[in-house]
Amino acid sequence: MSIRKLAEKYKSIGLISSSLLVGAIITFIALPFLTRLYSVQDFGEYGVVLAVVSVLSTIANLRLDQALLVADDKHQKGLMFESSVFSLIFCIIFASILSFFFDAQMVLAICAGIFFNTLIQGLYNYKFSHEAEFFCAGLNILRSLVVVLIQLILPLMMSVTLVVSYSISSLFLIFILLIYILKQHLYQFSWYGVKNYKDFIFSNTPHALLNSFSHNLPYYIVSHFIGYQAVGFYSIVERTLRVPINLMSQTIRQFFIRKFKNQDSAYEAFKSSVILSLVSLPFFALFFIVPESLYLFIFGQEWIGISLYFKILALGYWAIFCNPPSSAFLIAKRKSSILFNLQIIELIVKILLFILAYQYIDHKIYMLLAIPISLIFYNFSILYMVWRSQK
Template structure:
């Protein structure tokens, strides 16, 4: 028995502990996703598809803004070898996030009288004022999470995901059961954003107290490509994912946005379980492999691991999705299975490409990443708007098709750039 455990431990610690790190993150994420999935049958009976439509709009707004709130200094935190540079990047991320939070509230205060009669703003009601707060805590969590990634504290990250699932779902269940109304979903989402912040902040504070030097000005200059290029890249990427929800909600009156939002939530389970965990570990290891000129080969290895992990679950989901979700979520969600089936090909390609997307930043190809995301924004948002003007009934087919095309192009361009960088030495 001891020999078997030793073999398992050796296997997990292979490749610099990659599998062990992934197993820790996947374990914590799996628990969080299990909690979320077990709560969904109750939540879908407490809240209607229309309630989830409003939640989808709120999440879309927060997601689009939070991805740029730290000027992308957060994603650069794991990259430098020097600890003082890592600290400076963390401080720059936190400072940018705080300034953005203040500016966002001032901007909302100024424009609210002009937008308060819009359909979407009316639906959100006074909960629109919690959008800047959601952006702030989301940006704060991102910066602290990347600091934990830099120090390979994957166990801490896994624990925060469990905390988020328990607090977020528990709050939505309690408020839905006692009071009802879509605001329980928004309150639960805010707690989901903020879960685990104290734990990550405590660890980061101890680290920072040991680092005496933090050259902010020099670090800002050295990593200026992140705010110059990566900010717009991330904005284009997140907007291409989230803006369609707002566009569709503006054109369509009914539960369709709720179905789309729930389909994305269900399909995000394998993405969060496998893709996000692999991406976290991949980013922590990629700079070292790039320095050894082995990043291309390492990336192909990761791709094979992802394919082996997701192929069977996707086949099973495709077979059961038209039948199972009405039973699980209730009769009012009977169209959900169809939405999931349509979105599965794009989700499959997203799982293949997203975990390795940070490779373009590691090899210094921020401009390429920016143009790639701009391409995605054009075909997934601007063309969707034109499609909605032509025929609103085509929104789901076009949304799924454009996402699939984007992730196919994204994947092969990343591989091409890595191969070229490897050949150039």
């Protein structure tokens, strides 16, 4: 295959991956400055807000943003409208519920974040379905750039928390996206499109909701039992370690799904998973030898003790690298129910480990060991299911 044909074949993956990489680099470079502009408490509250936004965004628009990827052209603009309206109604209803648990600033940040996430994902999927990869790549970069710039600039002008700056960035981006959607007429007043895509509501939503809840459960546990200070440490470490994981899950899994769609090779999926896991192991092993002084130099003197968080999470995050080929194989072979079932078991294991650690370990920070143990269990259980399917 010529270089030209190869570049054309993987143009979509390359563009999206590059934009995600640029966004991740922008966020990562900004972290040392943000940790000096905002307190550990700020990062703790911000981490909880992002965790709630991540979970509720999966159901706010009834997964109609995903339907846009497969919808007929005549239904797409109607789905854009319906998705936005459902998300807005959801935010209004949940604002009253969330007010019993959080203060007004956090409720505003959560609702603004939910509506922004669903709006940008709907626009992204609409454009991606029309092969506008350059627009989608620019949207990824714009999102990261605006959020980071506002978080960096606002503290220089006024006394502001990280939660408030997140609210302002979300509202600003919502305004920009709505102007674009209205100007380009990317909507159509309709209530009929949703009837043709009910499967996204009833089959896609439970899996996405469970996955998001399980991933963000530590934020709720840590904030309730340990405090926002600990969540601040956890959020920084989690965001740092997930940079390569997020990039990988957006690209490598898509590649393997397409590959295994017409190739029935469980052995190839198993081998690729093992190789990825072994390749990633030295990278995560570095976090066990990096001195605390290096972390303090990067993040600031206020973050004493953050090295322990890196060690605990790195213990299990390396196992995620064996996931893309193995989970892609199961998805390609229409066996996603296996992933859902294993996710339920993983969530139960995680909760039980949290309870046991809280009961029997004095230093509550070690409750976080439930995360790497459950991650290793979940990802290698998927690998085992693929290996067993060879027989």
